[in-house]
Each structure stands twice: as C-alpha cells, then as structure tokens.
C-alpha cells in the first residue's frame with residue numbers, strides 16, 4: 001500500500017514504519033496518543049529549499065508555530081535555519097533550542113510592547129510590521145530602550161492564494177499586513193521615525209497553497225512596490241516571500257520547494273532583482289509530512305441501521321489534533337499493522353464531548369479494539385495547536401532517526417494540568 005506524503009513513512013510488509021522504527025513499537029514503548037516525527041523527513045524537506053537557493057544570499061526561517069517542540073527547532077537550527085516567530089513564547093523556545101537571535105524574524109499582528117522589548121533586548125534580526133500603529137509603538141519602545149529595531153513591512157498583496165478561507169492571509173479583508181496602496185506612505189513614515197531601521201519587505205499570502213501562480217502574482221505585486229519604494233530613496237535589502245507551500249495529505253499535488261523557488265528566482269532575475277537577499281518562512285512544508293499521530297482503537301461502535309454510522313472510537317481527539325474539527329481537513333488514517341478481513345466504513349472519533357470531535361469520516365478500515373492507527377502528515381499544526389480541553393493531558397512526542405527513537409516531550413499528567421490553579425479560602 002502506497003501512502004501519500006513522505007517516503008519516510010511507509011509500509012514494510014504489513015508493518016507501518018517511521019524510518020526504521022515500527023510505529024506500533026513506538027506506541028507500545030511510549031504510549032498513545034503519541035506524536036512521532038522522522039528527523040530524516042525534516043532534513044530532506046529543508047534540503048530541498050537549501051538546494052534551490054544555493055549560491056544566493058538567503059535565509060530560510062522555519063515558521064515555529066507549525067511545530068514548536070525544542071528538538072524540532074534544534075534540528076533546524078543545527079541545519080542552518082533561522083526562525084519566524086509570532087510571540088515572546090516562541091522567542092524563548094528558539095533561544096532554548098540554541099538558535100541565534102540574529103536569524104530570527106518576529107511576525108504577527110499583535111506584538112505587545114513587552115514582547116517588542118524582549119525581542120529588542122536579544123537583538124532579533126527583523127520585526128515584520130503589520131500595521132502603522134504597531135510601527136509607532138515599536139519606534140517608541142526602541143527609543144525608550146536606546147535600541148534600533150530593524151524592520152520590514154508585511155504588505156498584503158491582495159492576491160487569492162486559493163486555499164481554505166481560514167488559512168488565506170493575503171487578500172484584502174484579512175487582518176494581516178499593510179494594504180498594498182498604503183505601503184509607500186508607511187515606508188516613508190518608517191524612514192522618519194526614531195529607533196527604526198528599514199531592512200526589507202515581507203509578504204505571506206496563506207497556507208497549504210498548492211499552486212505556483214498565487215506566489216508569482218504576489219511576487220510581481222511586491223516587486224512593483226519595491227521599485228516604487230526605492231524610488232523614494234529607501235533601500236530594501238531583503239525580500240521575504242513568506243511560507244505557505246502546501247503538502248500532500250491525500251491527492252493534492254503542490255509544486256516541490258525546488259519548483260516553486262525555481263519559478264520565483266526566474267521571475268526575480270527577469271525583473272532585475274537578483275541581487276537581493278531572499279527570505280522564506282516555510283512551516284508546514286518542512287514538518288507536515290514528517291509526523292504521524294499514533295492512537296489506539298478503544299472501542300468499535302457499530303450501527304444497527306443498515307444506513308447508520310459505524311464509529312471507531314480512538315484515544316486521540318480534537319484536543320490532540322484540531323485540523324479536522326477546525327478546517328474540516330482530511331487526514332489519512334491507516335493501521336499500524338495491516339490485518340486481513342473485510343474493511344468496514346467508520347467515522348473515526350475521539351473521546352471529547354463535542355460532535356465536532358472527529359478525526360476522519362467514512363474511512364474503510366479493517367481494525368479491532370486494541371489496534372493502533374496512525375494519522376498521516378500530522379507533523380504540522382498538530383501538537384502545536386493541541387489543547388487541554390476536557391482536562392486531557394497533551395500527547396508525548398518522539399523523534400525518530402533511522403532505528404533510534406528519542407522522547408522529546410513527556411506526556412502531560414493530570415496534576416500538571418491544574419498546577420497553578422488555587423482553591424478558594426475556606
């Protein structure tokens with residue numbers, strides 16, 4: 001059986017393997033629900049970007065929010081990556097993982113003054129500014145602390161990324177970025193403000209993008225702006241084209257990182273901008289296909305009606321993996337050990353008390369209680385979006401390389417979940 005996604009997740013005979021580790025063995029050793037990641041898959045996804053950008057002044061900033069485990073960040077830091085962060089919490093994580101602040105860009109529409117101060121103290125490479133009010137605030141914070149904030153403006157190019165509305169960010173009417181028409185004026189304002197040094201321009205049009213055209217449209221709009229802005233005497237050293245490249249969950253056929261970057265470089269060169277430092281902020285495409293969420297089948301609940309639903313109740317739930325409940329996302333669900341016997345069509349659901357708590361609908365599976373299942377392509381926006389809803393401790397995480405597996409996050413215990421809560425005095 002051929003699986004969508006990474007070759008690092010594949011059947012060997014009847015046994016689902018993550019690199020050289022049987023996934024069911026990981027479940028037995030570390031318990032379930034369990035996030036398991038292939039370090040090889042992360043390395044090869046990153047290498048595709050690095051190869052495509054070889055010989056160019058560039059920085060790949062892994063978007064931490066896709067999967068913020070320290071060992072994942074460490075893996076990318078060691079491989080030469082920078083980081084795209086959206087909070088002081090993520091800043092603390094990348095520093096704890098050994099990243100250099102000089103390779104960190106700070107994105108997000110709602111940076112607080114306290115977060116700005118922390119980022120200035122450690123000396124992040126660049127703030128991606130998303131509004132005029134934020135620009136004024138950063139100037140004030142930088143001036144107070146006697147520091148200079150390097151900035152780029154995140155411009156909203158008003159292009160349709162043709163993805164799910166919740167993960168489309170580059171259209172007018174999204175909360176992200178500065179309107180294209182305002183950009184020249186806001187750069188002029190930035191140039192006049194104390195404590196601010198302009199270093200680049202940035203855009204990010206959405207996530208799970210499976211076509212090259214929206215990127216080329218956004219690039220053209222950005223290059224038009226770069227030319228207009230530089231005509232006013234402002235210099236932009238780098239061009240940050242964001243992240244958003246999609247992955248294969250089922251039958252999507254996104255361009256490879258090499259194809260995407262090849263097309264962008266060609267357009268950049270044709271338009272005479274080949275000297276600029278290029279930055280990318282990929283998240284999902286570096287980690288998504290590298291991970292699986294392993295879960296145990298607790299109960300099968302067949303329907304008596306001929307046309308009724310059969311339920312496969314598993315120990316992972318929407319608090320572990322929110323994507324199906326949140327975006328109606330389709331994720332592959334496969335047995336960790338294939339069994340003989342006719343498949344039955346199940347809705348695969350978790351124990352959380354919500355009808356929206358489902359992981360997959362109408363899935364043909366030959367399973368019994370006690371079997372392990374794997375949700376495929378679960379490495380991005382899985383654990384990083386996990387919650388403690390229903391007072392469920394978050395899953396353990398392991399990193400696999402070859403035949404080795406390391407626990408990279410312990411399973412949360414109930415006592416940890418209410419540590420910090422207080423009973424009222426008697």
Ligand SMILES: *Cc1c(COP(=O)(O)O)cnc(C)c1O
Nearest residue numbers: 063107207243244281282283284
């Ligand atoms: C989320 C995000 C990314 C990463 O998006 P992916 O779709 O995971 O590649 C990059 N840049 C910014 C500003 C983001 O908010």
